[in-house]
Amino acid sequence: MVYADIDPVAIAHSRTILAGRENAAIIEGDLREPEKILAHDDTRRLIDFGQPTGLLLVSVLHYVADADDPWSAVATLREALAPGSYLVLCHGTAEGKPAVVQAVGKVFNRSVATQSHARSRAEIMGLFGDFELVEPGLVHIPLWRPDSPVDVPSDPSTFWCLAGVARKP
Numbered sequence: 001m002v003y004a005d006i007d008p009v010a011i012a013h014s015r016t017i018l019a020g021r022e023n024a025a026i027i028e029g030d031l032r033e034p035e036k037i038l039a040h041d042d043t044r045r046l047i048d049f050g051q052p053t054g055l056l057l058v059s060v061l062h063y064v065a066d067a068d069d070p071w072s073a074v075a076t077l078r079e080a081l082a083p084g085s086y087l088v089l090c091h092g093t094a095e096g097k098p099a100v101v102q103a104v105g106k107v108f109n110r111s112v113a114t115q116s117h118a119r120s121r122a123e124i125m126g127l128f129g130d131f132e133l134v135e136p137g138l139v140h141i142p143l144w145r146p147d148s149p150v151d152v153p154s155d156p157s158t159f160w161c162l163a164g165v166a167r168k169p
Helices: 008-018 034-039 041-046 070-080 098-110 121-126
Strands: 002-005 025-028 054-058 086-092 161-167
Touching (some): 002 008, 002 041, 025 041, 034 041, 054 070, 121 161
Parallel strands (some): 002 025, 054 086
Antiparallel strands (some): 086 161
16 A cells, blocks of 8 residues: 655654555655656555556545646556556535535635635546446445445535546456
């Protein structure tokens, strides 16, 4: 497992947690520079890109601005994966509650250095490229394979994120 982050505090904590684990590493890496993540010595040591693997981009892409082209960055990472690999995405969306998400986003973005960018279902779908979505598709978080129907709230859109898993053919 390779975890990439740009936050020095997250990197320091992760190094402590992962100390002594030869099968996992934290690297300093910016998702906007996927080539550097893929070329990092620890990435090359731990991940065999000739074999199916999993790429998890969970609650990170909504912090990459459109101007930084998250679609191209994810495409670079997807292309490095072998057939049979999986891509997991969880991304903020305004679907279902656009006015509420916009208002919360304004307040949130005033207090942080890294702005959030809620995207439409179509924009998030574009991040999967030609990977094939597995059931139940791209859905609000509580709808992604709940353990029981009682685990699904009456309004799943209150979770403000869409999640999906897709397989590289």
